[in-house]
Amino acid sequence: EAGVAQSPRYKIIEKRQSVAFWCNPISGHATLYWYQQILGQGPKLLIQFQNNGVVDDSQLPKDRFSAERLKGVDSTLKIQPAKLEDSAVYLCASSFLPYNEQFFGPGTRLTVL
């Protein structure tokens, strides 16, 4: 079974630039999550989708972050404009149903200079 795919794996940008991350969950998984993992910390949930609807985005900084999952499969997370403090690994995870085990992708390491 293929795992959660993410791209790119690494991204370096300057502050105030824009960046987008892509996630392809495990086939058949209806629930998709985006996490932010700052160096030396545990992952923090940014947004949760159930199919193509948002379940929880209470911790998403909506002034600069946006995410979509238009067809209920792939998802993109965008940051516009980026700040220095956005430097982190962005993890995507999926689960068959809410409250099931979450499977994580390898993450995208973002460096904002």
Place this chain on the structure above:
Amino acid sequence: GENVEQHPSTLSVQEGDSAVIKCTYSDSASNYFPWYKQELGKGPQLIIDIRSNVGEKKDQRIAVTLNKTAKHFSLHITETQPEDSAVYFCAATLYNNNDMRFGAGTRLTVKP
């Protein structure tokens, strides 16, 4: 909201020794406590979990204990091997709520 603290931040053991990582949580309503292992360049992977209706769960060399009264839970790894070297995260949440709060992680190094 839930706050999870994890100790120690780094742990170094000799191959074959045991390793113990401890976590405390603040929200007495939390009832689901997973543990994740994260290897370099990879996402976290669930290794064991426990729900609040049990006090201990074991899976081969890995065990987790839960003390609901004291609001703390621990991961125990016996007969450690070099491939156990990784960062381990504890988390706590309500089982019907996927907003898991993670600890800051423990970097475990197993020396051959």
